[in-house]
Amino acid sequence: MENDTQTNIMDAAQSLILDNGFSGTTVDAIIKRAGVSKGAFFHYFSSKADLAHALVMRYAEADAQHLENNMEKAEALSDDPLQQMLIFVKLFEQEMNALSEPYPGCLFASYLYQSELFDEQILEIIHRWMLRWRGRVKDKLEEVADTYPPDREVDLSSLADMLLVTFEGAFVLSQSVEEPETIARQLSHYHSYLQLLFNP
Amino acid sequence: MENDTQTNIMDAAQSLILDNGFSGTTVDAIIKRAGVSKGAFFHYFSSKADLAHALVMRYAEADAQHLENNMEKAEALSDDPLQQMLIFVKLFEQEMNALSEPYPGCLFASYLYQSELFDEQILEIIHRWMLRWRGRVKDKLEEVADTYPPDREVDLSSLADMLLVTFEGAFVLSQSVEEPETIARQLSHYHSYLQLLFNP
DNA sequence: TTTTAAATACCAACTGGTTGGTATGTTAAT
DNA sequence: ATTAACATACCAACCAGTTGGTATTTAAAA
Helix, strand or coil: CCCHHHHHHHHHHHHHHHHHCCCCCCHHHHHHHHCCCHHHHHHHCCCHHHHHHHHHHHHHHHHHHHHHHHHHHHHHHCCCHHHHHHHHHHHHHHHHHHCCCCCCCCHHHHHHCCHHHCCHHHHHHHHHHHHHHHHHHHHHHHHHHHHCCCCCCCCHHHHHHHHHHHHHHHHHHHCCCCCCCHHHHHHHHHHHHHHHHHCC | CCCHHHHHHHHHHHHHHHHHCCCCCCHHHHHHHHCCCHHHHHHHCCCHHHHHHHHHHHHHHHHHHHHHHHHHHHHHHCCCHHHHHHHHHHHHHHHHHHCCCCCCCCHHHHHHCCHHHCCHHHHHHHHHHHHHHHHHHHHHHHHHHHHCCCCCCCCHHHHHHHHHHHHHHHHHHHCCCCCCCHHHHHHHHHHHHHHHHHCC
16 A cells, blocks of 8 residues: 555545635545545645546546557457547447446546646647547557548548547536436447548 | 525626536635625525536526427427437537536536535435436436337447446536537537447 | 754644525515 | 716625644664
């Protein structure tokens, strides 16, 4: 165990922020959920904003890892770019299908809905995270388009964005419609769209 | 002018809430932006929560009207269900292309990112709003599927949801990527997907 | 190996500014 | 003269952050 208490505080804070937003989450609520004192909180974080910063860093790192893992998994399972891309999407689809209530949300989206409250540094991290997604997916889509030139013209940047859009939009929807398959079904439409675009 | 001050307060509150979230928006900030006194605020709204309720009602009503307008416009321009549906999407696409910074957001989404803070009544209104979208779009998609039976099996409920998902996801993305066409481009992909699904 | 000094990891009472909300007006129309 | 439409001064609860402490671990000196 490296630093149990700190991680404990961050976990408690993240789940509260996903439910109530950043400014809807008080430090008192965080320490209560984490079962630590106020002294402990301000021992590890110099301010509430500092916590926000630490959370965004951790989330970005974990997500980048996740993205890379799934891409490598997909590339190991096929040599064909289109198949790789389709498997890549299917992996997320399966993950989303596997999890149960409560439905997940995106920490970054919950930050962006309070964007005025955060400094440029945090917004910059979120921005780079988006560009990383777009870049990684777009690279793969370019391979696909080279191998299977589509009939109609396709803007690969926005097609890459569409995967993130699908996630974020489905997260919002799943907050209100109580159907566990919601997110996976939306990913499945993205999957179908890619097939229709690039298949003969 | 029916009730200038009240509308003024609601407009100020809505734009602040879209930027900072509900709990990130103080009553003092609202009355400052609206240029009214605290007495005026609590004359028209019994509490901050009451304001939230009024906002959600107004937003739901305006959006329902908007949805109906675009559907009727589309139905007036063609007799073919697929064309109607494609025009319907194109109308939103044009609207999104027409507007300039700052990019819009969805009041309901900003509420859902603070969902724990709101009572069941407000959440219920948001839920009904989603079901209305799904219902209205799904009805049209059923006409389309009857006229042009698709090759593959298509789940029309989630395909209807996909339009809302596209909006909500694109709103999130547009908060961080500074490209005005982002939202319209995503809608354009939905447009293409429908064409590919239902065209011979 | 024991003693000692210093840093770390907490705790819980407290503080001062902020917040949603109220009390007590004033003004103008009906 | 009553009511609607505000304005201003104020309050109590709440909030992020501070203070002054203690227990425990680490490190180095004796």
